[in-house]
Amino acid sequence: MSFSVRRLLNPTEEELDKTADALARAFNYSYFFSALGGKRELVAPFLRAHVNATLLGGEVYVVEVPADGIVGGALWFGPGQKFLSTAEQHAAGWDDIMSKIDTVYRAWWDNFLQEYDALCENCFGSGVKLSSYHLQVFGVVPDYQHRGFGRALITAIEDKAKLKGESLCLETMGTLNISIYQSMGFVVAGSGPAGKSPKNTDMVFTCLIKHAKTDVNSSA
Template sequence: MKSEQQSKTIKTATEPDKQHVIDSLVLAFTTDPTWRWNYPDTDDYLEYFPEFVRIYGGKAFDHGTAHYVEGFAGGSLWLPPGVRPDEDALVELFQESLSEERQEQAWNVLEQLASYYPDEPFWHLTVLGVEPVHQRKGYGTALLGNMLTTCDQEGEVVYLESSNPENIPLYARHGFEILGSIQENEIPPLIPMVREPQR
């Protein structure tokens, strides 16, 4: 049996790891307020949320900035400065998978989010999650620390959107500051956060 320390080893995902990382993130978000509001039906969630992960954070696999806890207990997808999710693909996904009412609310949220993007080049932590059975074991901290050290060394800003209020304290402990709160009608709040490089 692997020790607790060994299981916190963070690895960079390669192509053969891609589906394992996405599967881990799908499990991690099964109780996420925002994404389960969008996809309350289990079948819909399992069909469409993996595609959202691929679209919103999947470019991290191309840039060597997708990471996972050894054993795939959790993962994180980081987009380098200047790299953005495929907005056209996101539009297509929402049109296919959300009702018209929920689509409209989703567009309004996305439009508001864009106003919170930092002015300077920034890393975008698009998705970070740990499977429920492995939460509160330090894996989220390990996934964050792995990249934040690099960002600090390079003097680069990091931006994220938290879809679960329970994760705010974790991000705050690592130097992230809340920029605001976005809530559109019944959608649970989405919290944009930013972290300046730390010395």
């Protein structure tokens, strides 16, 4: 099947909405659903806030097909950049979402983000995540999964990182997802809980990394 991958540069509002919608569909509109107070209608806007923040501090890549346009996306933060690290990123949709959920969930997010950062530092090593290309959110709509689209979204940034010898890293949940990333060459750096979910269950994440090396056979 014909498809293409590109970085969104100076995107239209329609492209941004379609990217967020594709990610929401990839997660069956359940992405951090319980931490949004069970408000399913906030899932797509929540992911749009992620897209907006990435445009400010990272790189947004999409996969497209002729018939349906954007059907997947990957939100990357390069070395020295981090999700929600600036007031501008917070103001690009995150703060608005937080204003629409109850105080108990806003407090949960404040705690979770701190626990999550601590887990990543412990698993990857001090400063490793910040010095790598980090995959914040990644997904392909169900009808187009298992066709190599996701791998292409990873390869797009991997080729760029390889030129500088920079690593790729990410966090995920579940044995299936872990095996998928391992098939792409990622290795487990560690795992552990990032606090409790709003339903009081452990949120166990696995941290994976791929050390991209420069191509010694390439010529300048």
